[in-house]
Amino acid sequence: MKKINALAVIGTRPEAIKMAPVVRALRATGRFDVHVLFTGQHRGLLDQAAADFGLVADADLDLMRPDQGLASLTARLLEGIDAVLATRSFDVVIGQGDTTTVLASAMSAFYRRIPFAHVEAGLRTESIDSPFPEEANRRLAGALATIHFAPTRGALANLLAEGVPADRIVVTGNTGIDALLDASGRAPELPFAVDAVDRLVLVTLHRRESLGAPLRGVLGAIREAIAGVPRARVIWPVHPNPHVRQAAAEMLAGVPGVELVEPQAYLPFVSLMKRADVIVTDSGGVQEEAPTFGAPILVVRESTERPEGVDAGLAELVGTDPERIARRLGTLLTTSVRRTRTVNPYGDGRASIRIADSLVKLLGTRPAMNPTVPVVIPNPVLKVA
Ligand code: UD1
Ligand code: UDP
Numbered sequence: 001m002k003k004i005n006a007l008a009v010i011g012t013r014p015e016a017i018k019m020a021p022v023v024r025a026l027r028a029t030g031r032f033d034v035h036v037l038f039t040g041q042h043r044g045l046l047d048q049a050a051a052d053f054g055l056v057a058d059a060d061l062d063l064m065r066p067d068q069g070l071a072s073l074t075a076r077l078l079e080g081i082d083a084v085l086a087t088r089s090f091d092v093v094i095g096q097g098d099t100t101t102v103l104a105s106a107m108s109a110f111y112r113r114i115p116f117a118h119v120e121a122g123l124r125t126e127s128i129d130s131p132f133p134e135e136a137n138r139r140l141a142g143a144l145a146t147i148h149f150a151p152t153r154g155a156l157a158n159l160l161a162e163g164v165p166a167d168r169i170v171v172t173g174n175t176g177i178d179a180l181l182d183a184s185g186r187a188p189e190l191p192f193a194v195d196a197v198d199r200l201v202l203v204t205l206h207r208r209e210s211l212g213a214p215l216r217g218v219l220g221a222i223r224e225a226i227a228g229v230p231r232a233r234v235i236w237p238v239h240p241n242p243h244v245r246q247a248a249a250e251m252l253a254g255v256p257g258v259e260l261v262e263p264q265a266y267l268p269f270v271s272l273m274k275r276a277d278v279i280v281t282d283s284g285g286v287q288e289e290a291p292t293f294g295a296p297i298l299v300v301r302e303s304t305e306r307p308e309g310v311d312a313g314l315a316e317l318v319g320t321d322p323e324r325i326a327r328r329l330g331t332l333l334t335t336s337v338r339r340t341r342t343v344n345p346y347g348d349g350r351a352s353i354r355i356a357d358s359l360v361k362l363l364g365t366r367p368a369m370n371p372t373v374p375v376v377i378p379n380p381v382l383k384v385a
Helices: 013-028 044-053 070-085 100-111 134-144 153-161 175-184 213-227 242-252 266-275 284-292 307-311 322-334 351-363
Strands: 004-010 032-038 092-096 116-119 147-150 169-171 199-204 232-237 258-261 278-281 297-299 315-317
Touching: 004 013, 004 070, 004 100, 004 351, 013 032, 013 044, 013 092, 013 116, 013 175, 013 284, 013 351, 044 266, 070 100, 092 100, 092 351, 100 116, 100 134, 116 134, 116 351, 147 153, 147 351, 153 169, 169 351, 175 266, 175 284, 175 351, 199 213, 199 266, 199 322, 213 232, 213 242, 213 258, 213 322, 232 242, 232 266, 242 258, 266 284, 278 284, 278 322, 284 297, 284 307, 284 315, 297 307, 297 322, 307 315
Parallel strands: 004 032, 004 092, 092 116, 116 147, 147 169, 199 232, 199 278, 232 258, 278 297, 297 315
Antiparallel strands: none
């Protein structure tokens, strides 16, 4: 039987982590010839995550520039991805999430009339500016997608409310939880010496809309909150964005109890999430993964497209107001907080298998699919809390 030619496009760290299980599941069906394209929107972070998951690129556009602007990155992506699409007859292009790589992949596929499959579809906030530019990226990619793999029922509802036909949406769970469940049993010893009595705060911060004064405000709040707590330890694997690094150096370098460290490989980072007493983050992926380990999560953003963690009482959306963050973090560090053991609301570890099965049903029975012809795919029932 002729194989289905799939192009899996991956640009950044989270895309590598969340697409690795998808690539594996597609290959396991024996029905796909999967061509993996790294755009290199990230360099070091992408290479690190790809190595963690044994993900190897068939082609690499190597596009990252220091302090890259969104317009020039998008222009380079469109040209680079299109050149790859010209090399063979792809049956489907698959992208994950809401990065500039994903938007450019959806556009490139659309221009060449190739179906675009959107993994982690349907996440929404109420404002196109928040998070910036990701909310626009995912809405625009969604508008061009042929098939939407929604991680949760909330994401399904968002897509239906926008008029996406039900037979174009499959609720799968988040593929990041596939990666996490696969890896968490292999998480190594904690990569830092942390005493049992230490109150460990794990920090990750990188959002573009927070760069500048909001980020400095958050860092000032962390500094203030730990000042009166003798056993407080902060570990922050600092994102390589130069604006983030500069703020970290200005606000937290040399502060007692604070360790600014390089981005961690995936497994040691999982160990940090397991040990943390509090997690302070603006990351999408960390909001999804951390509930598995039960430490309270302070989401330092004005809005979140991942309301399930907040609704379950596992995460708190604290915004970027320094006073509020200092107060909440201070309270969590000085009171004994019970870890919440619950089912992760973002997935059950089988998302990638559902995606692979759906794509076989969608593409395996017909030689070429016109992206505008409706398709009917049975919607598997995802049991999530
Ligand atoms: C990007 C995504 C964001 C995602 C994040 C995951 C966009 C617009 N943003 O944000 O949605 O949450 O990745 O981390 O798609 N850099 C390095 N090495 C790296 C990666 C980045 O030096 O491995 C530096 C470079 O100077 C680069 C800058 O960080 O220009 C910004 O990278 P970019 O991918 O544009 O944005 P992120 O903030 O990383
Ligand atoms: N992560 C990692 N090492 C780190 C920090 C994060 O492997 O030092 C992982 C984390 O487990 C999650 C992903 O990177 O899977 C989140 O990436 P990021 O926060 O950069 O992007 P976002 O999820 O916000 O798009």
